[in-house]
Amino acid sequence: xxxxxxxxxxxxxxxxxxxxxxGEVDMVPTVEEYTTLLRCPGIQVDKVYSRDANVxxxxxx
Numbered sequence: 639x640x641x642x643x644x645x646x647x648x649x650x651x652x653x654x655x656x657x658x659x660x661g662e663v664d665m666v667p668t669v670e671e672y673t674t675l676l677r678c679p680g681i682q683v684d685k686v687y688s689r690d691a692n693v694x695x696x697x698x699x
Contacts, residue, residue: 643675 652659657666667675 640677647675 647658650658650660652664655664657664659665672678
């Protein structure tokens, strides 16, 4: 990964909205664009990537 590119992208990352903010413009790259920018050819664009959610279950007492 290009360290200079990563630092430049990090400066514009808006964690509140999970997007890049350039002044009045917000941008969200596609999976293909992330793959190209980060040079991660192992990512399969036709596969859904997700993480497990912490779901609380309510129990009756």
